[in-house]
Amino acid sequence: MPVALFVPCYIDQFFPDVAIATLELLERLGVNVCYPEGQTCCGQPMANTGCNQDTEPVARRLVKLFADFDAVVCPSGSCVSMVRNHYGAYFSPDDAEFKHVTENTYELCEYLHDVIGLDHLDVKFPHRVSLHQSCHGLRELRLGQSSESMTERENKVRNMLNLVQGIQWVEPDRPDDCCGFGGTFAVNEADVSAEMGRARIADHCGKGSEVLASADMSCLMHLQGLIRREHNPIQVMHVAQILSGRPLGSV
Amino acid sequence: MANMTGHHSNNTDARQAILDRINTKQVTAPALPDVDVTRVIVFDDPLEKFAEMLAFVGGQAHVVDSASDIKPILDQIDVFRDATRIVSLVPEAISGTVDATQVDDPHELATIDWTIARGEFMVAENGAIWIDGDSLPHRVLLFIAQYLAIVVPKSKIVSNMHQAYEQIEGYQSRFGVFVSGPSKTADIEQSLVLGAHGCRKLQVFIVANA
Amino acid sequence: MLPIVEHPAAAKKFVTDPNRSRWHDQALWFVRSKRDKQAASLPEWEYLRETASQIKTHTIANLAFYLQQFEDNAIARGAQVHWALDAAHHNEIVLGILKDHKTKRIVKSKSMLTEECGLNHFLEDNGIDVVDTDLGERIVQLRGETPSHIVLPAIHIKKEEVGDTFHQHLGTDEGASDPKYLTEAARGHLRSKFLAGEIGITGVNFAIAETGGIVVCTNEGNADLGTSLPKVHIACMGIEKLLPRQRDLGVFTRLLARSATGQPITSYTSHFTGPRDENSELHIVLVDNGRSRLRESESFRAAMHCIRCGACMNTCPVYRRSGGHSYRATVPGPIGSVLSPTRDQNTYKSLPYACSLCGSCTDVCPVKIPLHHQLLAWRGELVGKKLLPRSKRLAMKMASRLFRSPFLFALAGKLGRTALRVLPHWATHHSLNTWTIARELPKPPKESFRDWHRKHRAK
Numbered sequence: 001m002p003v004a005l006f007v008p009c010y011i012d013q014f015f016p017d018v019a020i021a022t023l024e025l026l027e028r029l030g031v032n033v034c035y036p037e038g039q040t041c042c043g044q045p046m047a048n049t050g051c052n053q054d055t056e057p058v059a060r061r062l063v064k065l066f067a068d069f070d071a072v073v074c075p076s077g078s079c080v081s082m083v084r085n086h087y088g089a090y091f092s093p094d095d096a097e098f099k100h101v102t103e104n105t106y107e108l109c110e111y112l113h114d115v116i117g118l119d120h121l122d123v124k125f126p127h128r129v130s131l132h133q134s135c136h137g138l139r140e141l142r143l144g145q146s147s148e149s150m151t152e153r154e155n156k157v158r159n160m161l162n163l164v165q166g167i168q169w170v171e172p173d174r175p176d177d178c179c180g181f182g183g184t185f186a187v188n189e190a191d192v193s194a195e196m197g198r199a200r201i202a203d204h205c206g207k208g209s210e211v212l213a214s215a216d217m218s219c220l221m222h223l224q225g226l227i228r229r230e231h232n233p234i235q236v237m238h239v240a241q242i243l244s245g246r247p248l249g250s251v
Numbered sequence: 252m253a254n255m256t257g258h259h260s261n262n263t264d265a266r267q268a269i270l271d272r273i274n275t276k277q278v279t280a281p282a283l284p285d286v287d288v289t290r291v292i293v294f295d296d297p298l299e300k301f302a303e304m305l306a307f308v309g310g311q312a313h314v315v316d317s318a319s320d321i322k323p324i325l326d327q328i329d330v331f332r333d334a335t336r337i338v339s340l341v342p343e344a345i346s347g348t349v350d351a352t353q354v355d356d357p358h359e360l361a362t363i364d365w366t367i368a369r370g371e372f373m374v375a376e377n378g379a380i381w382i383d384g385d386s387l388p389h390r391v392l393l394f395i396a397q398y399l400a401i402v403v404p405k406s407k408i409v410s411n412m413h414q415a416y417e418q419i420e421g422y423q424s425r426f427g428v429f430v431s432g433p434s435k436t437a438d439i440e441q442s443l444v445l446g447a448h449g450c451r452k453l454q455v456f457i458v459a460n461a
Numbered sequence: 462m463l464p465i466v467e468h469p470a471a472a473k474k475f476v477t478d479p480n481r482s483r484w485h486d487q488a489l490w491f492v493r494s495k496r497d498k499q500a501a502s503l504p505e506w507e508y509l510r511e512t513a514s515q516i517k518t519h520t521i522a523n524l525a526f527y528l529q530q531f532e533d534n535a536i537a538r539g540a541q542v543h544w545a546l547d548a549a550h551h552n553e554i555v556l557g558i559l560k561d562h563k564t565k566r567i568v569k570s571k572s573m574l575t576e577e578c579g580l581n582h583f584l585e586d587n588g589i590d591v592v593d594t595d596l597g598e599r600i601v602q603l604r605g606e607t608p609s610h611i612v613l614p615a616i617h618i619k620k621e622e623v624g625d626t627f628h629q630h631l632g633t634d635e636g637a638s639d640p641k642y643l644t645e646a647a648r649g650h651l652r653s654k655f656l657a658g659e660i661g662i663t664g665v666n667f668a669i670a671e672t673g674g675i676v677v678c679t680n681e682g683n684a685d686l687g688t689s690l691p692k693v694h695i696a697c698m699g700i701e702k703l704l705p706r707q708r709d710l711g712v713f714t715r716l717l718a719r720s721a722t723g724q725p726i727t728s729y730t731s732h733f734t735g736p737r738d739e740n741s742e743l744h745i746v747l748v749d750n751g752r753s754r755l756r757e758s759e760s761f762r763a764a765m766h767c768i769r770c771g772a773c774m775n776t777c778p779v780y781r782r783s784g785g786h787s788y789r790a791t792v793p794g795p796i797g798s799v800l801s802p803t804r805d806q807n808t809y810k811s812l813p814y815a816c817s818l819c820g821s822c823t824d825v826c827p828v829k830i831p832l833h834h835q836l837l838a839w840r841g842e843l844v845g846k847k848l849l850p851r852s853k854r855l856a857m858k859m860a861s862r863l864f865r866s867p868f869l870f871a872l873a874g875k876l877g878r879t880a881l882r883v884l885p886h887w888a889t890h891h892s893l894n895t896w897t898i899a900r901e902l903p904k905p906p907k908e909s910f911r912d913w914h915r916k917h918r919a920k
Contacts, residue, residue: 007910009864013874014903016910023918035914041864046857048818050840050849054861061865086837139820147497148776148824150506174490178778182817184853187895189469189815191476194899195782196817199486225900266532266544269700272753273525278762280522283705284515286712291505304725357690361656376503376715377725390737391689394682394729412726413711420708425538425737429714429730434682437722438597438613440620441488442640447596448648448655449682449729 002032004066006074006105008217009041015217015251021244022075022108028244029116033073036065044082048183052089059083059090067097071115072105075240077137077216080107085140107141108240109215113156118163123245126166130209131158132200132223133176134216143215147176157215157239164242170209172200181222197226205234211248215239224251286413293410297375298457301408304378308432309445310453314405317460318344321402325454330398334364338392341367341402344456351388360389366396366450370403370430372418373457376411377431380455381419384426393428399450401430404461465808466790468815472783475617486781488616493775495723496825502725503715513712514829517766520703521756527670527703528747534673538735540743547750548578551697554746555580555662556587558695564589564659570677570684571595572664573611573769574697574748577791580662591662592654594683596647603630609785611792612721612771617784651683661687665698666768667713668745671706674734675745678717678727685731692741694733700752701765713768716827721770755803760838764799766828773822773832779815788812795822795832802839810848813839871911878905 003026007019026033043058062083066072074080083105091098112118137143137157144155161167180186180196187193201223204212212234214220220236227234241250294300302312313324321344325331338360339347345367354360368387370380380401384390393399409415419427434449445451476482500506520527532542545551551574559567567584569575569591581591581602593602597614601607603626608614615623624638633646663684667676675696677684688694704710718724736743756762774780774794785793790801790809798812813836822832843849863870881889882905890897908916 009870009874012910013878014905016906016908016913019910020913023914035911035918037911038867040867040870041860043861043864046861048837048840049853049857050813050837050842050844051854051857051861052841052844054857058861058864135817135819135821139824146821146824148500148821150500150503176821177490178817178819178821180778180817182819185814185817189472189779189817190895190898191469191473192779192782192815193817195476195479195482196778197900199483221903222900225896225902228901229899262544265546265550268546269544269747269749269753270525270528272749273528273756276757278522278756280519281515283519283709284512286512286708287508290508292503308724308726308728358656361652374726379726379730389689391686394685394689411711412715413708416708416711425733425735427732428685429726430728431724431726431730432728435680435728436596436644437680438595438600438615439623439640439643441491441613441616442620444641444644446648447644447681447683448594448651448686 001068001070002034004069004072005033005035006039006066006072006079007035008074008076008079010221011075011217014221015238017246017250018075018217018238018240021238021246022073022240025240025244026073029118031116034069039065042079042082044079045183047082047086056090059087063087063091063097063101066101066105070104071111072101073108073111074105075108075215075238076218077107077134077141077143078218080105081136081140107137107143107215109157109160110141110143112160118160121163121243123243124165125242127248128168128170128208128210129161129213129242130170130172130204130207130211131161132179132204132212132214132219133157134214134219135176135178137215138176160243161213161239170204170207172203172207174203179219179223181219183218186222193222194226197223198230201227201232201234205232209234212236213239213242220251288413291411291413292376294375297408297410298405300375301373301378304376305432305455308378309435310378310432310455312455312457314457314459318402318458321345321456324456325400331365334398336363337365337367338363338396339367340369340386344402351392354389357389357391360391360395363392363396365398365400366392367400367402368393370401370455372407372409372415373403374409374412374415374429379429379431381415382428382430383422384424384428390426393430394449396450398452399433400454400456402456402458405457405459406461466788466811468783468787468811471789472787475784475787476782482782482784484619485617485784489775489781492613492722493772493825496720496772496775499719499723499725509712509716510827510829513716513827514766516704516709516712517828518763520705521701521762521765524700524703524756527705528700530670531668531673531703534671535735535745536673538673540673540735540745543744543746545746545748545750551578551746551748551750552580552583555695555697556584558693558744559584559589559660562660562693566657566659567591567662568594568655568658568687568691569662570664570679570687571598571614572662572697573792574664574699575662576608577750578748592651592658594651594654594687595679595681596644599647599651600626607786609793610771610774611769617786655686655690658687658691660693660695661691662695662697663688665696665702666717667704667710668698668702669707669710670703672734674707674732676710677731677733678729680724680728682729685729688733689737692737693744694736694742695744695746696733697746697748700747700749701767717768717770720772720825720827751804761799761803761835763830764796764835766830767796768828770827772825772827776821776825778819778821779817783815788815795836796830799832799835799839802843806843806846806848810843813843871909874909878909881905
């Protein structure tokens with residue numbers, strides 16, 4: 001069976017190139033990728049609001065849709081975390097489809113790193129790049145070592161980007177402070193959210209980064225909204241776009 | 252929130268009500284774990300680590316051969332030379348000017364300049380020294396003196412707090428304290444200031460031939 | 462009934478003043494950075510967290526046993542043990558002890574429990590003079606405020622403001638704001654209070670069941686000074702402060718100060734077992750105040766592990782920007798947002814949403830409370846009790862409908878993108894669209910991924 005591409009709802013509608021880049025990258029690596037029609041959303045907006053009854057049918061739909069694939073790959077740590085860490089609330093623990101899907105859903109970099117074991121990419125990106133580590137990728141999926149944790153972990157996102165030639169890494173002072181997106185938090189707590197985002201942008205800009213890269217487009221949607229409003233000299237790009245060879249300015 | 256009106260029943264009733272409430276909910280949990288001593292840090296040179304950590308927490312370590320070497324070092328410190336009210340609990344090192352054992356009311360110790368106290372052992376990982384309350388005629392001596400010196404035998408040192416609590420397992424004193432550096436505060440804009448309420452400075456004398 | 466706390470509104474003034482919120486953020490980040498260094502200095506850090514979590518889990522499960530063991534041993538060592546059902550009962554017990562001794566002058570060291578119970582106000586209303594002796598708490602007390610942080614009570618106050626307060630109350634030089642100078646002034650002022658104090662009240666960091674002893678940790682030495690002069694010491698503690706054995710302190714004393722302030726240990730870690738001498742008294746007040754009820758909750762029981770280190774506040778990006786007072790609760794920040802709704806769901810219902818679910822609190826917590834998952838769990842509870850505003854519940858219901866139908870979802874997306882493209886900027890970016898108050902909306906692409914895929918990969 002092929003691998004299913006799981007495209008988060010906001011990427012589908014607002015950032016299709018992130019999904020195209022993900023698809024093209026996987027195809028180029030020889031993965032038999034399929035995009036199951038009919039997919040919508042993982043249910044996280046409702047779940048994070050606490051509306052569990054509204055989440056359940058959406059979660060069940062997703063599991064059904066992906067149940068027949070060997071693996072599910074998604075260019076968003078946050079949505080993968082929703083499936084892997086929070087779907088337990090909506091299924092019986094011995095539900096075979098639930099188990100299969102939650103155990104085989106991967107964030108893109110995680111899939112490249114752990115399953116494909118990618119160690120070479122013929123891609124250049126000669127720019128100053130800083131990494132925005134999304135909280136859910138970092139602390140829910142453990143794609144890297146969060147700065148609070150003393151458990152050593154490989155940084156899978158950075159490892160993948162390190163395969164790209166020409167990246168000059170720029171390190172922000174705070175490696176993993178939250179950008180303030182947080183789903184509905186961005187609207188509920190708009191002032192705090194915006195201030196958190198501005199602090200991230202100032203940190204990355206202040207170090208001379210040209211491109212703020214992240215494996216989660218939701219963080220970037222929020223940060224880009226602030227950057228465009230305040231005309232900050234920095235761009236955002238999804239990691240999938242850099243890995244697939246997109247030039248600067250693709251978002 | 253429970254009954255706010257009037258007075259509550261007596262202590263026995265409250266006690267029973269709390270215990271009953273807890274007992275109605277049985278909770279299963281793992282057994283009490285013991286710390287695996289092979290998994291915690293120990294230092295090759297604990298004394299060196301102790302001195303480093305004591306400096307880090309704002310104290311000063313002096314390694315001396317014998318108790319008689321302590322006074323010459325203290326004499327080099329202005330505020331010791333000028334001190335008039337000194338309580339020494341380590342007479343072989345310093346002869347004090349105030350005999351705290353003759354004092355009934357601890358308030359009378361308010362103007363003590365220096366206390367020279369006896370420490371039982373050092374903890375390398377955090378620069379702390381255990382002081383047994385039984386060594387203090389008044390426990391306030393440790394906290395009310397403007398300056399504090401602690402004398403501790405060089406051989407009495409452990410690496411970490413697990414070993415420290417092993418040392419004092421079953422001690423019977425009414426009071427005991429780990430002292431790590433002088434009294435301090437950072438409550439005003441996170442600026443560290445030594446000498447909040449207790450001692451302004453801490454000297455630790457580590458005596459080889461105690 | 463308490464007024465409903467709306468965190469976003471309560472935070473607005475603080476967060477929209479960059480001079481305040483960015484300064485506050487930096488101060489707390491500095492503390493967290495110190496914590497990181499200390500945690501990293503111990504290779505066994507994560508092992509200690511795990512062990513601490515297990516000890517607490519075990520203790521809370523067997524709480525009735527350990528409370529009775531503690532009581533027996535404390536009494537055997539000469540202490541008097543009181544049991545308080547709630548805040549009011551606690552306050553009455555303390556007042557009763559003060560009345561028995563006909564005292565009116567109290568020196569108090571830091572105790573979040575007495576803050577929780579509102580002891581100061583209660584005693585003041587009863588004509589008793591309570592002096593908070595922790596410098597930060599004294600600053601806050603003189604200003605008529607409450608602590609904004611459980612370890613750093615005055616972290617929200619600038620040194621110039623402390624200078625003004627001290628000028629007014631302690632007679633320091635006008636305009637003086639040097640922390641050293643101000644601390645020295647407070648030392649002199651509080652010395653006289655210590656010497657005049659008739660009873661010392663302290664909190665408790667740890668209580669040891671097997672010895673009946675209590676442990677109090679301070680940097681200033683105020684708990685020690687406050688209890689070694691007067692003949693009566695009242696120690697107030699929540700029933701969750703117990704540890705079974707003295708050697709368990711080895712784990713917790715290693716975690717507490719490192720997590721709290723990035724120190725290897727507090728300056729003073731004082732162990733009190735029984736009263737000072739035959740002529741003195743030690744009263745220990747064991748307070749429930751909702752804890753036994755919290756213990757019944759599978760979702761939130763682990764919050765009883767909390768050792769009040771404040772690390773979750775220091776690391777919380779929301780707390781750092783919005784300040785402790787925006788939570789309108791004794792304990793602010795992540796742990797406060799878990800605990801406060803257990804006291805009153807309706808009043809504190811906005812607090813579990815004052816969180817971006819970043820999870821930093823969970824990773825920093827020395828006793829491994831799954832704080833951000835508890836905050837998420839709270840949201841489910843609040844929605845279940847219909848405490849979320851109707852408009853928000855309705856929006857999620859609509860979203861759920863949309864996501865259940867790929868056709869409707871695609872249609873709504875297309876309409877939305879088209880609207881964004883054809884409508885003028887002012888029509889989509891206005892104050893009613895909260896997203897756009899500070900941010901631009903994404904530039905809408907002509908086609909969605911699903912459209913693109915149909916065109917380019919259709920088989």
